[in-house]
Amino acid sequence: DAGVIQSPRHEVTEMGQExxxxxxxxxxxxxxxxxxQTMMRGLELLIYFNNNVPIDDSGMPEDxxxxxxxxxxxxxxxxxxxxxxxxxxYFCASRTQGQGYTFGSGTRLTVV
Amino acid sequence: AQSVTxxxxxxxxxxxxxxxxxxxxxxxxxxxxxxxxxxPNQGLQLLLKYLSGSTLVKGINGFEAEFNKSQTSxxxxxxxxxxxxxxxxxxxxxxxxxxxxxxxxxxTRLMVKP
Numbered sequence: 001d002a003g004v005i006q007s008p009r010h011e012v013t014e015m016g017q018e019x020x021x022x023x024x025x026x027x028x029x030x031x032x033x034x035x036x037q038t039m040m041r042g043l044e045l046l047i048y049f050n051n052n053v054p055i056d057d058s059g060m061p062e063d064x065x066x067x068x069x070x071x072x073x074x075x076x077x078x079x080x081x082x083x084x085x086x087x088x089x090y091f092c093a094s095r096t097q098g099q100g101y102t103f104g105s106g107t108r109l110t111v112v
Numbered sequence: 113a114q115s116v117t118x119x120x121x122x123x124x125x126x127x128x129x130x131x132x133x134x135x136x137x138x139x140x141x142x143x144x145x146x147x148x149x150x151x152p153n154q155g156l157q158l159l160l161k162y163l164s165g166s167t168l169v170k171g172i173n174g175f176e177a178e179f180n181k182s183q184t185s186x187x188x189x190x191x192x193x194x195x196x197x198x199x200x201x202x203x204x205x206x207x208x209x210x211x212x213x214x215x216x217x218x219x220t221r222l223m224v225k226p
Contacts, residue, residue, distance in 0.1 A: 004155075033213065043202065043216040056213065091155055101214060102147055103155035 004104035006092050012110045021107045024073055025094030033101065034067055034077050035091040043091075043100040047054065082111045114139040114207050117215035127195055133178075133188040133219045133220045135203030145186040146214065147177055148206040156202060162186065173197070198224045 005024040013019050025032050033048040047057040052069045060067070064083070069075040083111055089108050093101040119134040137143060144163050148156040160171025164182040177188045186203060201215040 045213055045215070048213055082169040093156075093214045100161050101156075103148075103157070105155045 001054070002093055004013050004094050004102050006090075006104035006107050008107060009105065010108045010110075012112065014084055015083055016081040016109055017111075018078065019082045019086075019109060019110070019111075021077040021092075023075045023077070023092030023104060025075070025092070026102055028072065028097045029094035029099075030072075030077050031095045032069060033093045033095075034075070035093065037089045037091060037106070038087075046077070079109075082109075084111045087111050114143065114205050114215050116203050116205050116215055118201075118203055118217035118220045120220050122221045122223065122226060125193055126225050128192050130191050131189065131193050131197075133201050133203075133222065135186045135188065135217060136143070137184050137186065137205045139184075139205060139207055141207050142196050144206045145177075145179060146206070147175070148172065148202045148204060148216075149173075150200040150202065152221075153197075154195065155206065159188070172212075181193075192223050193222070195224050195226060197222060 004026055007022045030051050034046040036044050036046055044059055046059045046068045048055055049069045065079055068078045087110050089106045091103050092108045093103045095101045113139045117136045125131045146161045147159040149159050150156050159175050160169045160177055162169045162179045166210050170176045175190050178185055179186050200219045201220050202213040202219050
């Protein structure tokens with residue numbers, strides 16, 4: 001079991017550019033979550049999917065953020081256009097019923 | 113709505129001493145409780161979880177936690193810490209269905225000194 005796989009591990013981009021973060025959940029897990037971690041706000045849930053369907057996106061900060069899950073093995077979080085205040089570590093996690101979450105190693109995003 | 117409060121942002125402790133990291137939650141329904149550990153530049157790793165049954169839960173690395181419904185607490189304890197336990201610890205709660213979203217506390221940085 002390779003765990004939850006996120007890519008890239010680090011991303012440095014210029015303000016205004018589009019950024020795409022990727023996540024491969026654990027096979028068989030039917031929930032997928034995107035979290036953002038910053039010093040100021042800690043861990044915030046952005047959006048989560050159940051069986052590839054977005055269930056709650058109320059944590060998505062604004063329209064510049066979008067997330068998709070085209071199939072059970074892949075999800076993306078896109079920021080367009082990116083801003084310096086988007087700099088954070090973005091975590092993807094997956095789980096199945098009755099189990100705890102398994103987190104990926106995160107993507108550290110720096111927008112300059 | 114659920115919420116989690118970790119009362120201490122930092123806890124310094126000497127090696128081999130006992131430690132308790134405090135966690136209180138607020139919820140109007142039944143809850144499921146979790147502790148996660150985050151080592152520098154890594155993701156979150158599950159330490160232990162309470163879903164039902166015995167209120168004393170044992171986890172990995174010698175940690176344990178006790179669910180206290182009357183005090184709405186889920187404090188994490190270890191009788192003797194090691195330098196390698198230095199990390200950030202997060203308490204989290206999930207309401208009702210254990211499959212739903214987790215709400216995290218602000219985290220407690222455990223700093224173990226030699």
